[in-house]
Amino acid sequence: MEKYEEIEQDSEVVLVTGGAGFVGSHLVDRLMESGKTVIVIDNLYTGRKRNIFKWLNHPRFEFIRHDVVEPIKLQVDKIYHLACPASPVHYQSDPIKTTMTSVWGTRNMLELAKETGARLLFSSTSEVYGDPHVHPQTESYWGHVNPIGIRSCYDEGKRCAETLMFDYHRTHNVDIRVARIFNTYGPRMMENDGRVVSNFIIQALDGKDLTVYGDGKQTRSFCYVDDLVSGLIALMEGNITGPVNLGNPTEFTIMELANLVKEKIKNNVNVCYEKIPQDDPKQRKPDISLAKKEFNWEPKIPLTKGLDLTIEYFAKRYESQKKKESEKEKK
Numbered sequence: 286m287e288k289y290e291e292i293e294q295d296s297e298v299v300l301v302t303g304g305a306g307f308v309g310s311h312l313v314d315r316l317m318e319s320g321k322t323v324i325v326i327d328n329l330y331t332g333r334k335r336n337i338f339k340w341l342n343h344p345r346f347e348f349i350r351h352d353v354v355e356p357i358k359l360q361v362d363k364i365y366h367l368a369c370p371a372s373p374v375h376y377q378s379d380p381i382k383t384t385m386t387s388v389w390g391t392r393n394m395l396e397l398a399k400e401t402g403a404r405l406l407f408s409s410t411s412e413v414y415g416d417p418h419v420h421p422q423t424e425s426y427w428g429h430v431n432p433i434g435i436r437s438c439y440d441e442g443k444r445c446a447e448t449l450m451f452d453y454h455r456t457h458n459v460d461i462r463v464a465r466i467f468n469t470y471g472p473r474m475m476e477n478d479g480r481v482v483s484n485f486i487i488q489a490l491d492g493k494d495l496t497v498y499g500d501g502k503q504t505r506s507f508c509y510v511d512d513l514v515s516g517l518i519a520l521m522e523g524n525i526t527g528p529v530n531l532g533n534p535t536e537f538t539i540m541e542l543a544n545l546v547k548e549k550i551k552n553n554v555n556v557c558y559e560k561i562p563q564d565d566p567k568q569r570k571p572d573i574s575l576a577k578k579e580f581n582w583e584p585k586i587p588l589t590k591g592l593d594l595t596i597e598y599f600a601k602r603y604e605s606q607k608k609k610e611s612e613k614e615k616k
C-alpha cells in the first residue's frame with residue numbers, strides 16, 4: 286500500500302455508485318490501480334463489501350453505505366452512476382423500489398453533477414430496446430418496450446433516467462455520458478444472481494440440470510466484465526455524450542451457452558426446460574460501430590475464455606462453501 290505522504294493530493298476524485306456490486310467493484314479496481322481517489326456509495330442490497338474488501342483501508346478509498354434514492358452532497362470530479370439491481374430476479378423482487386432507484390437515484394446524481402460540475406456517466410442497458418424489432422440493435426433504435434409488464438420497472442426506469450440525463454444536459458449543461466450495457470458476466474456475480482451465466486455454472490458445478498427457459502433458441506451476446514470496464518472508462522474519458530452501446534457483438538443461443546458450460550464443467554448434467562419469463566427478449570446483439578469509431582473500443586475476451594475465468598471463480602467459491610458446510614456438520 287502507498288504511504289500517506291506518497292499520495293498525490295491532486296488525484297482526481299471519482300465517485301462510483303453501486304461500487305460494491307459486480308460491475309462496480311471491477312471498475313473500482315481499475316480506477317484504484319490507476320491512482321484515482323475513489324469514493325464508493327452502495328446500499329449493499331445486491332452489492333457486497335467482500336467485493337471491495339481489499340481497498341477498505343486504503344488512504345485513497347472511501348466507502349459510504351448510502352442509498353442513491355436519498356440526496357447526497359460530496360465534492361467529486363467524476364461520477365460513474367451504476368447503482369441499481371440488474372438481474373431480473375432482483376429487480377422484480379421490489380419493482381417500485383427499482384423504478385425509484387433508477388429515476389430518483391439518477392436525479393440525485395444529476396443534482397450532484399450540476400452543483401459540482403462533475404462529469405456523470407449513467408449505466409443504462411440494452412433493455413431500453415425491449416424485445417427488439419431491429420437486429421442488431423443500434424443506438425438510433427427507439428425500442429419495443431412493454432410499459433406495464435414485470436420487466437418495466439427496470440426497462441422504463443432506465444429509459445426515464447436516460448431522459449433525465451439528456452434534459453439536465455440541455456437545460457443545465459451537465460456534462461453527461463450514457464452507456465447502454467449489454468449482458469455482462471464474470472467473477473463476483475452473486476451465487477443467487479439468477480442470470481443465465483451464473484445460474485448455468487452453479488448448476489453444473491452442483492451436478493444439477495441446467496434450467497433453460499423456453500426452447501433455448503432466444504439469443505444473447507455476452508460481454509466479459511473486464512472488457513466492459515475498459516469501455517466504460519473509454520466512454521467517460523472520450524468526447525461523446527452517447528448513448529453508446531457497450532457489449533460483445535458475438536451472439537449465442539441460450540442452448541449454445543448451455544452446451545458450452547456442459548462441455549467445460551464435465552459433471553454429467555443435462556438441460557431441463559422451464560417456462561419462459563414474460564416479455565423475455567427473443568434476440569439481442571449490440572451494434573458497436575459507434576464505440577469503435579468514437580473511442581476505438583471493442584471487446585477482446587471471447588466467451589469461451591471468459592467462461593473459463595468465471596468458472597474458475599465459482600469453482601473456488603463452491604469448494605470453500607462445501608468445506609465450510611462439512612466443518613459445520615462435524616461440529
Ligand SMILES: O=C(O)[C@H]1O[C@H](OP(=O)(O)OP(=O)(O)OC[C@H]2O[C@@H](n3ccc(=O)[nH]c3=O)[C@H](O)[C@@H]2O)[C@H](O)[C@@H](O)[C@@H]1O
Nearest residue numbers: 371372410411466467468469480481484496497498503565
Ligand atoms: O445485460 C443486459 O443487457 C440486461 O439483461 C438482463 O436480462 P436478460 O438478458 O434476460 O438476462 P438473463 O436473466 O441472464 O437471461 C438471459 C436469457 O437466458 C434465459 N435464462 C436465464 C436464466 C436461466 O437459468 N435460464 C435461462 O434460460 C432467460 O430467459 C433469457 O432469455 C437484465 O435485465 C439486465 O441485467 C441487463 O441490463
